[in-house]
Amino acid sequence: MPYPLIPAAHLRLYPVSAIRAMEQASDNQQAPVSLMERAAAAAMRLVTTLMPEPGAVLILAGPGDNGGDAALLAAMLASAGYSVDICALLSGALSADSQASWQRCSHSSARRIQAEQLTAVHGYFPYQLIIDGLFGIGLSRPVSGLAADLIRAVNRASELQRIPVIALDIPSGLSADTGAVVGGTQGIAIRASHTLSFLGNKPGLHTADAKDYAGHVIIDFLEASVSADVRETGVLNCANTLPAMPKRAGNSHKGSFGDVLIAGGAAGMSGAVLLAARTALFSGAGRVYAGMLEAIATDYLHPELMCRPLQQHVLQKEIIVAGPGLGQSDSAATELARLIAANHTMVLDADALNLLAQQTPLQSALQQHTAEKILTPHPLEAARLLNWTVAEVQADRIAAASELAHRYQSVIILKGAGSVLCQPGNAQYRINTSGNPALATGGTGDVLAGLCGALLAQGLTAWDAACLACWLHGTAADDLCLNGTGPVGLTASELIPAIRRALNQHIALGQL
Ligand SMILES: NC(=O)C1=CN([C@@H]2O[C@H](COP(=O)(O)OP(=O)(O)OC[C@H]3O[C@@H](n4cnc5c(N)ncnc54)[C@H](O)[C@@H]3O)[C@@H](O)[C@H]2O)[C@@H](O)CC1
Numbered sequence: 001m002p003y004p005l006i007p008a009a010h011l012r013l014y015p016v017s018a019i020r021a022m023e024q025a026s027d028n029q030q031a032p033v034s035l036m037e038r039a040a041a042a043a044m045r046l047v048t049t050l051m052p053e054p055g056a057v058l059i060l061a062g063p064g065d066n067g068g069d070a071a072l073l074a075a076m077l078a079s080a081g082y083s084v085d086i087c088a089l090l091s092g093a094l095s096a097d098s099q100a101s102w103q104r105c106s107h108s109s110a111r112r113i114q115a116e117q118l119t120a121v122h123g124y125f126p127y128q129l130i131i132d133g134l135f136g137i138g139l140s141r142p143v144s145g146l147a148a149d150l151i152r153a154v155n156r157a158s159e160l161q162r163i164p165v166i167a168l169d170i171p172s173g174l175s176a177d178t179g180a181v182v183g184g185t186q187g188i189a190i191r192a193s194h195t196l197s198f199l200g201n202k203p204g205l206h207t208a209d210a211k212d213y214a215g216h217v218i219i220d221f222l223e224a225s226v227s228a229d230v231r232e233t234g235v236l237n238c239a240n241t242l243p244a245m246p247k248r249a250g251n252s253h254k255g256s257f258g259d260v261l262i263a264g265g266a267a268g269m270s271g272a273v274l275l276a277a278r279t280a281l282f283s284g285a286g287r288v289y290a291g292m293l294e295a296i297a298t299d300y301l302h303p304e305l306m307c308r309p310l311q312q313h314v315l316q317k318e319i320i321v322a323g324p325g326l327g328q329s330d331s332a333a334t335e336l337a338r339l340i341a342a343n344h345t346m347v348l349d350a351d352a353l354n355l356l357a358q359q360t361p362l363q364s365a366l367q368q369h370t371a372e373k374i375l376t377p378h379p380l381e382a383a384r385l386l387n388w389t390v391a392e393v394q395a396d397r398i399a400a401a402s403e404l405a406h407r408y409q410s411v412i413i414l415k416g417a418g419s420v421l422c423q424p425g426n427a428q429y430r431i432n433t434s435g436n437p438a439l440a441t442g443g444t445g446d447v448l449a450g451l452c453g454a455l456l457a458q459g460l461t462a463w464d465a466a467c468l469a470c471w472l473h474g475t476a477a478d479d480l481c482l483n484g485t486g487p488v489g490l491t492a493s494e495l496i497p498a499i500r501r502a503l504n505q506h507i508a509l510g511q512l
Pocket residue numbers: 019020022023035036037039062063064065066067068069091092134135136137138139140141142143144147168169170198199
């Protein structure tokens with residue numbers, strides 16, 4: 001299936017500080033129509049598109065301007081004939097814009113409903129649509145108390161009754177900068193079916209918990225132009241931001257597409273090497289060596305692979321993918337030291353990362369390694385490398401990936417839902433858009449490492465290889481789910497031919 005393209009402006013990811021700067025710049029222009037009025041009008045357009053016949057709508061409105069947006073939307077919907085109940089959780093002073101919104105709301109036919117009336121309901125919610133305007137980018141602590149009870153009740157009802165939920169700006173409880181539910185396991189957030197986000201796209205809508213909370217993300221720029229001094233800090237990694245593959249010359253031979261050595265295969269773990277090696281083969285590497293520490297296996301399905309004892313493999317100029325099933329024995333560490341010392345372009349995955357986290361001599365050796373490298377940690381491996389907890393990594397995946405890139409002077413793929421890509425010396429990160437939970441199965445990481453190796457072997461830089469590999473890997477899983485090979489039961493082996501298909505399609509599209 002053709003890969004979806006995303007309009008260029010939607011690719012850029014702005015932190016809250018940049019959104020605040022845009023808001024300030026717009027306020028300074030003193031436009032006749034306030035940003036809040038434009039936000040409510042955008043929400044009105046979305047509601048009337050999703051639900052053109054006026055029906056029953058529940059609106060949750062919080063104490064800040066997110067609540068102001070919601071109150072104004074309530075007034076607009078009520079005057080358009082919708083039956084509106086609005087549940088307000090107010091505290092403290094309102095901004096001037098919010099005051100005006102609440103005034104309009106109180107003069108409309110929208111009815112005020114107490115939160116307790118909703119939290120006490122264990123049965124039917126008489127609404128066809130719910131709007132979440134509790135908290136936006138001003139969320140400053142975990143949601144607790146009555147607001148948490150309200151979110152719990154709304155999440156339960158929307159799930160049981162399949163009521164669509166539109167979050168204004170960001171699902172309440174989710175961090176716009178990190179995509180984590182604020183407060184971790186102690187926190188709570190709205191599970192939206194749609195998020196209508198204002199002024200610019202936000203990283204927190206695309207990584208960590210975002211996949212489970214934001215639903216379908218729609219950006220409305222509110223007609224505000226982005227001034228030159230407001231910069232995005234990241235972009236989405238998707239079909240229209242991918243590097244092209246180098247063109248294959250007619251007069252080429254297997255040496256033209258590089259060699260890859262997969263280095264791993266402790267006892268009982270030869271499968272990891274074979275998965276990475278087969279992927280390297282299927283994604284275009286000229287020659288692939290499967291170097292096994294202990295478990296020498298021949299791949300009878302793919303006799304093209306050159307399987308051999310890792311210790312006997314004489315290094316030449318190949319790309320090294322170290323780690324799949326390598327184990328953490330002394331001999332694994334010795335081999336890893338030898339591979340790092342050769343100063344080849346490398347991918348470090350799995351046990352190579354665990355060894356690196358444990359052994360300072362390996363860390364020093366990596367500091368001397370000047371060739372390009374990609375590290376592909378999952379959150380636990382990232383936590384070990386950083387000496388953080390997994391919860392700390394997941395609470396700010398972008399910060400974790402960027403710290404790793406700086407500390408290890410490597411391209412980093414921090415894996416998981418919405419993989420984060422960072423490179424040393426460049427603050428701009430990417431968040432991968434493809435992939436789904438079908439990938440949460442053993443061996444898919446080995447496949448990603450092999451794919452990175454093959455793309456490096458064909459001449460891509462480490463950054464380009466990481467970006468393309470991440471996206472192809474996810475999109476292959478998405479394609480397989482479309483034809484029923486997932487989300488349950490997809491195997492890492494099935495991913496490999498799907499990656500080949502996606503890569504060839506990417507090449508064909510690039511030649512159009
Ligand atoms: N940034 C912009 O340019 C625009 C902002 N607008 C809206 O304004 C929102 C931002 O408004 P605010 O800065 O007022 O922030 P919010 O409305 O997100 O929330 C801030 C309020 O919530 C309270 N609060 C924060 N965390 C809480 C918690 N865990 N429990 C209880 N109370 C908590 C704060 O004390 C404050 O009163 C945006 O998300 C957006 O919806 C729109 O009107 C349009 C444009």
